Amino acid sequence: MKCRKCKAPAEIPLPSHNTAFCRDCFAAYFTGQVEKAIRRHGLINPGERVLVALSGGKDSLSLMLELSRLGYDVTGLHVDLGIPASSPAARAKVAGFCELHGLKLRVVELIKEGLPIPDVKRYINRPICSACGKIKRHWFNRVALEDGFQVLATGHNLDDEVARLFANTLRWDAGYLSDQGPCLNAENGFARKIKPLYRLSEFETACYAFLNGIEIHSAPCPYSGKASFTGHKRLWADLEHQSPGSKISFYDGFLKRGRPAFAQVELEAGVTLAPCESCGSPTSTGICGVCRLGIAVRERRAADPERQ
Amino acid sequence: MITVFVEPDNETHTFERHNTVLMLQKRLGLRVNDALIIRGGTLLTPDDRLIDGDEIRVRKVISRG
Numbered sequence A: 001m002k003c004r005k006c007k008a009p010a011e012i013p014l015p016s017h018n019t020a021f022c023r024d025c026f027a028a029y030f031t032g033q034v035e036k037a038i039r040r041h042g043l044i045n046p047g048e049r050v051l052v053a054l055s056g057g058k059d060s061l062s063l064m065l066e067l068s069r070l071g072y073d074v075t076g077l078h079v080d081l082g083i084p085a086s087s088p089a090a091r092a093k094v095a096g097f098c099e100l101h102g103l104k105l106r107v108v109e110l111i112k113e114g115l116p117i118p119d120v121k122r123y124i125n126r127p128i129c130s131a132c133g134k135i136k137r138h139w140f141n142r143v144a145l146e147d148g149f150q151v152l153a154t155g156h157n158l159d160d161e162v163a164r165l166f167a168n169t170l171r172w173d174a175g176y177l178s179d180q181g182p183c184l185n186a187e188n189g190f191a192r193k194i195k196p197l198y199r200l201s202e203f204e205t206a207c208y209a210f211l212n213g214i215e216i217h218s219a220p221c222p223y224s225g226k227a228s229f230t231g232h233k234r235l236w237a238d239l240e241h242q243s244p245g246s247k248i249s250f251y252d253g254f255l256k257r258g259r260p261a262f263a264q265v266e267l268e269a270g271v272t273l274a275p276c277e278s279c280g281s282p283t284s285t286g287i288c289g290v291c292r293l294g295i296a297v298r299e300r301r302a303a304d305p306e307r308q
Numbered sequence B: 001m002i003t004v005f006v007e008p009d010n011e012t013h014t015f016e017r018h019n020t021v022l023m024l025q026k027r028l029g030l031r032v033n034d035a036l037i038i039r040g041g042t043l044l045t046p047d048d049r050l051i052d053g054d055e056i057r058v059r060k061v062i063s064r065g
């Protein structure tokens, strides 16, 4: 295969776009898609400080690298979950990456905050990944607000977004359908949340990571069972194979024609948020969900005979 | 002989015949954009030929998390 742009030998075949690129032209294409996302949805304004959530996975690290190359003022935020089997490796990878590229990094340690994930799993009777996700989002938002970042960026790619949108649509979950998208504007004490990689597929971000020496190996989380969206991702891979371009048109069509309608419905339903009495994060319940988790874990840990 | 290492399953396969990348992908039940096909520091496209002694890394991309 030849690169569609420069006719050099191609390395990245992209049937969805009916094209193939060499690595240099792919880098330009990748940057172009990120810039297009930022421009089209007003993701980052000049002079804004961007906090990038870094899990250690290929998507978040690729996003961080690309935004820094585009000249944005980025700082990474890693939440150390305190899981012995996986957290030290993830943290070391993020720290090594930031050091290599001269990027700023902040780390929140859940052990220090009294909420290590193994304790949450042990003492809280609900699916661990939903609690873990909630805790991570809480800390991203909290650090963004406390340290004056206007923007909070995550590495969600097109496949993540389409799988999530599909799941929300299967349930007709009006709440989620009212605000899913690459840009969630700042309001009610939340920073603006953006997903600059939403136009790029999992394959494309994997190629970018590989070509930029971002190693994707790391110890998997011992609690990660079958990821909830994997089945949907396969369905979409079939659909995309049969009619290339389905994913982006489903998603873009939703943003243009679906989301506004759901947003209207939610506006009428509307909940009011006030600062959490304990940590100041916006909540509709007096004390926010994460502070309540913290209290429950502390109480049960104190009452646990094995931990005396 | 061609040696193929599949990530993240950590499986190794060996194939006698020399094929194209497309044939390898078919054999592993993969579509073009399901996995990176890596030889040394380069990515291969479906029409690339595999040669005797090749060591290929197949990195599946659908993330688990």
Ligand code: SF4
Binding pocket: A081, A117, A128, A129, A130, A132, A133, A221, A222, A223, A224, A225, B065
């Ligand atoms: S798989 Fe592990 S890190 Fe991921 S959400 Fe679940 S508990 Fe948290």
Ligand SMILES: [Zn+2]
Binding pocket: A003, A004, A005, A006, A007, A008, A021, A022, A023, A024, A025, A026
């Ligand atoms: Zn080219």
Ligand SMILES: [Zn+2]
Binding pocket: A276, A277, A278, A279, A280, A281, A287, A288, A289, A290, A291, A292
């Ligand atoms: Zn709180």
